[in-house]
Amino acid sequence: MMKFCWTTLRVSDFDKSLRFYRDLIGLPVAECSSHGGASIAMLGPEDGPKIELLYEADAPLQGQGDGISLGFEVGDLSYATKKMADHGYPLRRGPISPHPHIRFSFFSDPDGYEVQLVENLN
Structure with a gap:
């Protein structure tokens, strides 16, 4: 059996998305880092599945979120x-x-x- 780990959401504004999921939805930040034009945050309970927010400065978003x-x-x-x-x-x-x-x-x-x-x- 496989265990579900996370869902990655590519975002256009890292700070705005982090505030949304952390402050409004209430997900705890498990991990947060930035390097080489990318920012990543893993949000969710310590022992549960996470939402990964991924911002990449050199990879503009196109049509994400449908479905x-x-x-x-x-x-x-x-x-x-x-x-x-x-x-x-x-x-x-x-x-x-x-x-x-x-x-x-x-x-x-x-x-x-x-x-x-x-x-x-x-």
């Missing part, structure tokens, strides 16, 4: 939605409640990657 959606569980979807909007990330769609025990909403990160915030209503 990618990252899901994060939140304790209070209404609060999280307001926090996202207050920081300039408006609701894209939702909230959606496919059954009585869950609801979720969609946002875009600084590079247009879809971010899904999920509240379990158990």
